[in-house]
Amino acid sequence: MVVVLAQAAVNEPSNAEFFVFIVIGAISLGSALCVVVLRNAVHGALMLVVNFFTIAVFYAVMEAQFLATVQVIVYAGAIMVLFLFVIMLVGVDSEQDLRANPAIPAQRPAAAVLGLVLFAALAISVAGPYLQRSSACPSTEAAAAATDAAALTSCVGLAAANEQGNTQGVGALLFGEYVWPFEVTSVLLVIAALGAMVLGRKDEPLIDRVDDPLVLRDPQEQTSEAEPVSGPAGGAADDHADTVGAYRADASEEV
Amino acid sequence: MVVPAGYYLLLAAALFSIGVVGVLVRRNIIVMFMCIELMLNSVNLTLVTFSRINGNLEGQVLSFFVMVVAAAEVTVGLALIVNLFRLKASTDADEVDSLRS
DSSP states (O other): OHHHHHHHHHHSOTHHHHHHHHHHHHHHHHHHHHHHHOSSHHHHHHHHHHHHHHHHHHHHHTTOHHHHHHIIIIIIIIIHHHHHHHHHHHOOOOTTTTTSOOSSTTHHHHHHHHHHHHHHHHIIIIIGGGOSGGGBSSOOHHHHTSOHHHHHTOOOOSTTTTTTOHHHHHHHHHHTTTHHHHHHHHHHHHHHHHHHHHHHSOOOOGGGGSSSGGGGOOHHHHHHHHHHHHHHHOOOTTOHHHHHHHHHHHHHHHO | OOOBHHHHHHHHHHHHHHHHHHHHHOOBHHHHHHHHHHHHHHHHHHHHHHHHHHTOSHHHHHHHHHHHHHHHHHHHHHHHHHHHHHHHSOOBGGGOOTTOO
């Protein structure tokens, strides 16, 4: 639905695009600030979902319908679910985060100043040349031909490139010219999945996962482990059930 | 009222700066990670804007690759965070100082 609405905005004269930009841009900036400011990590993650949706709307407005859909599915869907899952898993212990004193004195003012400097530098160097009216997409011929500078920074627009459809165009590039990087990313995904499995595995002895510990134990190990336990307990080490109970008590101590 | 392409670039620059400040200010590793995602998204927005400015789709393909790499990075990064939490029982970045002499 977002894609359809945004397409309607594009087909209208660019007045609609302006209002979409103002409203969605404000939401985008506000939610991004909330991610940084909110103390609760779960609230921050939900604000990040809002931010991902606004960026999907921008993609749709900028004639990148395929990326808008992928943004919603991959980012707002898969990645954020993973984030929320991990936040729930490790527990929300971040309430004190912003209240506590920073380890470095004047860390926050310095970070804010650095952020402002970075924004100014990016605004001047990246966005600066494209701020004239002639850079609005798609630039009209007359506006682009007005001066040499306007011709350099005019916006071509994707109407011609999207003639066959945006998804078809991206797919043709992806499986034509860029098929080798595409295959490499598939290998990367497999490696990442394997790495996450290896990292996420709990490093416990195999015996803890078996209901009856005796299944995996050989007699020699049994006696050697039973000895230190039987000392303080004072029980008979050769009693079978006692050994199992002692081992279980031992294992629970480790955890 | 038209929207010059530079407005989108300005917005992306603002989002990137907010992400940088977040990484510098916050101490919760998960929030720092979310700010990194914010920065990746703003760069994607820039790529798509330039794809529109130049009238070809290669910027969008690159943006797609960035998304794939970000997904892989999130998978491994969150597994690392969970492991760190098992080790330290905390998600505070300042707690991770085992290599400090």
